[in-house]
Amino acid sequence: MIDFSMEAEQAVLGSILLDQSQETAARAVERLEPEYWSEAHRPVFEAMCELQREGTSIDIVTLSHRLEERGISGPTGGIDYLGDLVEHVPSAANAGYYMNIIEVTGFRRKALDSLKEQRRLIEEESDPRKVAALFQAAADELGSKVRSDKKLTRIHEVMRDHEDELEARSHSQGITGVPTCGADLNKLTGGRQKGDLIIVAARPSMGKTAFMLNGSVAAANAGFATAIFSLEMPAKKLGERIIANIGLLDSTLLRTGDLGPDDWPKYTAARSKLDKMPIYIDDTAGITIQEIASKVKQLKKIHQDLHVQIDYLQLINSGKKFQSREQEVSYISKTLKQIARDNDCPIECLSQLSRGVEQRQDKRPMMSDLRESGSIEQDADEIDFLYRDDYYNAETEKKDIVEIIVAKGRNTGTGYTEMIYLKNFSRFCDIQRIHY
Incomplete structure (x- = not known):
């Protein structure tokens, strides 16, 4: 001791x-x-x-x-x-x-006490992934106790070279981060910003996963690498949906393999583009937040311009025990925000909504609909809701239209835009409006 x-x-x-x-x-x-x-x-x-x-x-x-x-x-x-x-x-x-x-000796004692406790828990655990998660959780807890040596900085130092940044922004057509799949959404948000946690939430069948994949394709086309953590859908299924998106191929044909003479050239061209895209997929079911942090850190060493997507928040394993599910989800959302900051990259995470939406006449999502929200609303820099009126109303004039509601934008404010969703092609398209 x-x-x-x-x-x-x-x-x-x-x-x-x-x-x-x-x-x-x-x-x-x-x-x-x-x-x-x-x-x-x-x-x-x-x-x-x-x-x-x-x-x-x-x-x-x-x-x-x-x-x-x-x-x-x-x-x-x-x-x-x-x-x-x-x-x-x-x-x-x-x-x-x-x-x-006092600080050094005190911290070392705390580290040893933590290791003793982890050893006790590890001796009771047979799953090697949970053992690794316990170690990582202990390291994260200790790391949060280490005080930063960063000192207060005068504002004129902070704003040094700001003119150059403004000049660069003027040439980026308003996109200051990773581009999204929609031109109007880019104008509204400026893209997915480094260090931000973006939550994309919707009820089932609204097109969350397709929206995410359209974003990864847009990011890849702009030179950003994307890490996709898919906790629900196998990697190959995601790959098929991206091919359908790129090649404008009906996903039904890909599922059945019934491609005609006109479809094979589209498939080959789409595969060629996909093979060159810096898109990485991990489809580990029940992946822990500690594993996500480790893999993002590793990929960041390879790709400086990185974009992370997760499908979806409620399936992430915290690697720790909590008294309630709300506390666990809160811990996960806080950790996701920290991963985004530590790796200077945007993290776009899909999330479920509660069934309370279905009980209202107006079924457009609200903040209170975030399932097991805990601190999601607080931790997120941006919260986007997806809504399709044709899912609930067969007589609607908005056929195949998805409303993208930016309900929270810490640096952008709130807003609203629409896109066309071609479900069979897993593709979101801008609406071309004619102005007279």
Whole structure:
């Protein structure tokens, strides 16, 4: 077991009491977790944290009074001991050095405790994939505790070279990210932006998967690699749908193999285009969020311009145990957002909607319809709903029209557009409107 450094703890506590500016206290509260401290000094540090957050000056009198209120007595809680701490610290100048000792030793103890717990869980687990997920989950939890060395940056440094970015945007026709499958949607959103989590949700049979695949083809044509994680449909089935899309081939012919003389040239040309596209598919059923993170990281090393698609959110395995399904989905959505940021790529994830949609007269989806939403609405940068009126209304004038409702756009605002959905060809097409 890694021992506590009592001398370092005494030096930091003494420095906090000595520094009338309270800067040392603020740094200590920001850097050090209460669990990093020994049992003798932990109550003292926790009391200091309370005073600092309240904006109360920390000195021997206020601290001893707070310790009395909390029922802390004994040598470390007495006013004489607190006075000795100040006397043994000539200045607060070296407080950062001693904080580092506490932080490093505390973090290492936490890491060892976590490994012990993972070992216990692993000994009870027979599935190697779940074993790997446990390890990754433990690493992610520890990684979240590591504090960034990134410092505050002046705004003029942040905006340096901004003119060049504006110039580049002016030549991109408004598309600043990975292009979508629709021109109007590109205008509305600017494409799928790096670091963003985009949720595409709809009821069954609205065309979610086809919409996703149309996006992967558009991305590939623009030079972006796409990683598709398909948790429901086999990879070969997705490949057939992309071929139908590219070659304008009826997917029924591909399912039956009944291609005529005019169809084979279309198939061959579509296969030739598909073979050159940087589209990668993983159809592992029940894949864990940790496996997704690892595979995205690996592909990012090969393709700097990366686009990730997942079909669909509710089938992802968290690799951890939660008290409720809502908590699990919330953890998955938060992790997806973190993967997008860590790899500087957009993640487009399909999601189910609850059956509540079917109970309303107007069946267009709303935010509250997101199934097991948890924090999906909060974590997502963009939420798109797909709606087909002809699915519910046979007499509608909007035959084969899909409404794309951007219900949330953190950086773009909300909006609405329409596309034609040719179901047999798995293809979404722009609507060519004539203006007089």
